[in-house]
Amino acid sequence: AGVKAYAAVDLGASSGRVMVGRVGPDSVELTEAHRFPNRPVRLPEGLRWDILALYGGVLDGLRAAGARCGGRLASVGIDGWAVDYGLLDTDGALLGNPVHYRDARTEGVAEKVWATVPAAELYAATGIQYAPFNTLYQLTAERSTARFARAARVLLVPDLLAYWLTGEQGTELTNASTTQLLDPRTRTWAYGLADRLGIDLALFAPLRQPGDPAGALRPEVLAETGLRGPVPVTAVGSHDTASAVTAVPATGERFAYICTGTWSLAGLELTAPVLTEESRAANFTNELGLDGTVRYLRNIMGLWLLQECVRAWGEPDLGLLLREAAAVPTLRSVVDAGDAAFLAPGRMPERIAEACRSSGQPVPVTRAEVTRCILDSLALAHRRAVLDAARLADRPVDVVYLVGGGTRNALLCQLTADACGLPVVAGATEAAALGNVLAQARAHGLAGDLPALRRLLTRTQPLTRYTPRGDTGRWRAAEARLTAR
Numbered sequence: 001a002g003v004k005a006y007a008a009v010d011l012g013a014s015s016g017r018v019m020v021g022r023v024g025p026d027s028v029e030l031t032e033a034h035r036f037p038n039r040p041v042r043l044p045e046g047l048r049w050d051i052l053a054l055y056g057g058v059l060d061g062l063r064a065a066g067a068r069c070g071g072r073l074a075s076v077g078i079d080g081w082a083v084d085y086g087l088l089d090t091d092g093a094l095l096g097n098p099v100h101y102r103d104a105r106t107e108g109v110a111e112k113v114w115a116t117v118p119a120a121e122l123y124a125a126t127g128i129q130y131a132p133f134n135t136l137y138q139l140t141a142e143r144s145t146a147r148f149a150r151a152a153r154v155l156l157v158p159d160l161l162a163y164w165l166t167g168e169q170g171t172e173l174t175n176a177s178t179t180q181l182l183d184p185r186t187r188t189w190a191y192g193l194a195d196r197l198g199i200d201l202a203l204f205a206p207l208r209q210p211g212d213p214a215g216a217l218r219p220e221v222l223a224e225t226g227l228r229g230p231v232p233v234t235a236v237g238s239h240d241t242a243s244a245v246t247a248v249p250a251t252g253e254r255f256a257y258i259c260t261g262t263w264s265l266a267g268l269e270l271t272a273p274v275l276t277e278e279s280r281a282a283n284f285t286n287e288l289g290l291d292g293t294v295r296y297l298r299n300i301m302g303l304w305l306l307q308e309c310v311r312a313w314g315e316p317d318l319g320l321l322l323r324e325a326a327a328v329p330t331l332r333s334v335v336d337a338g339d340a341a342f343l344a345p346g347r348m349p350e351r352i353a354e355a356c357r358s359s360g361q362p363v364p365v366t367r368a369e370v371t372r373c374i375l376d377s378l379a380l381a382h383r384r385a386v387l388d389a390a391r392l393a394d395r396p397v398d399v400v401y402l403v404g405g406g407t408r409n410a411l412l413c414q415l416t417a418d419a420c421g422l423p424v425v426a427g428a429t430e431a432a433a434l435g436n437v438l439a440q441a442r443a444h445g446l447a448g449d450l451p452a453l454r455r456l457l458t459r460t461q462p463l464t465r466y467t468p469r470g471d472t473g474r475w476r477a478a479e480a481r482l483t484a485r
């Protein structure tokens with residue numbers, strides 16, 4: 001009784017999916033309706049997202065979702081990766097393909113921005129960690145182009161897809177916070193800052209909050225997907241990390257989380273941002289979450305490092321590779337998995353080897369050794385982020401929750417527990433979709449604050465517990481080795 005079906009569209013850097021979530025007061029059940037590849041395209045002008053293919057995948061997914069529930073969906077929600085956007089002209093037509101955040105156009109742009117607003121001031125005003133691809137730097141890189149001269153609107157990627165589905169435009173808050181144009185204390189635009197940097201905030205559609213109505217599927221979309229109208233679209237934490245953290249199955253308050261996928265996002269949930277100079281130096285970000293929360297975390301390169309190696313090796317069997325990696329001795333060599341030097345695609349095994357060589361460590365040779373080097377490095381980066389966050393925010397941590405695609409990797413989960421010296425509870429693999437569905441369900445009648453939603457997950461979702469092995473001394477030593485360089 002009281003169970004409704006929702007569709008969650010979740011766009012990741014390497015694939016998109018549409019999941020059906022059936023939610024009731026005592027049940028949450030998530031199934032995959034459709035999955036499609038997300039293949040960035042390298043054009044003469046740079047690295048671009050194939051946004052029309054993604055929209056096609058979303059429509060296919062909604063059709064498949066409808067087929068699973070008699071054409072009736074209570075609502076649709078969309079989340080995806082952050083910072084990237086499409087530009088629309090005055091007719092509302094898309095001006096070219098959205099630029100990929102790994103594109104090289106932002107090289108050297110931050111320094112230009114800092115000449116107007118020093119980095120320290122920028123952090124104090126926005127709380128966003130430095131990354132070359134922050135929307136602020138992308139917009140600055142783009143400003144002098146012919147395309148930008150014709151732009152009347154900027155829509156972040158999930159908001160762009162929502163616009164195509166509904167005809168309505170908005171800027172969802174959690175994703176807006178990753179533009180570095182928001183004040184995390186007031187949770188609205190940083191008007192003074194945008195002014196000084198010559199960025200016209202009127203380019204953005206009005207802000208909307210997770211849970212707000214975001215229109216309804218257009219009649220053409222209903223016809224194409226076979227869904228029975230009306231189907232409302234509901235704003236969710238449209239930044240995938242915001243949705244994933246919503247789905248962290250925490251029971252108490254003294255927890256850290258790590259969202260693992262292409263990226264690892266590791267940190268704490270807070271009620272106020274930490275804007276200190278120390279926090280900036282440690283490269284922590286304050287992104288906005290549901291219900292007034294702040295995601296205080298560090299971006300770590302994540303499984304991107306391994307994905308790129310696997311691609312370079314011609315896609316060998318991952319299960320076998322991980323079993324072989326488990327047999328390689330721990331911590332022979334580590335690289336800094338937070339280093340933006342690993343951001344661009346290509347030549348990853350060589351780049352990992354070079355980083356080990358230039359820091360005087362044994363150079364991993366076999367695929368298993370490279371894989372183990374990456375996983376040890378990730379676990380070490382997880383440890384540093386969790387401990388740094390606890391220290392900088394002055395909050396004790398008893399347990400680490402791991403969610404997202406990386407929970408399939410038992411070796412990574414175990415190494416993270418070993419490195420942190422804390423129990424790790426691995427939860428939802430499709431955490432972003434789960435958080436997406438819960439935000440919709442709440443807008444459509446499910447009662448509960450964030451802790452209550454999380455208790456519902458603890459009761460209904462399978463969890464795996466990893467206990468730390470051995471002492472953390474060798475991880476501490478490896479950490480010292482890395483920071484000494």
Ligand code: LFR
Pocket residue numbers: 012013080081082083084101239240241262263265299
């Ligand atoms: C994760 C994520 C991160 C963001 C990166 C780039 O998928 O959204 O939070 O920093 O992608 O958008």
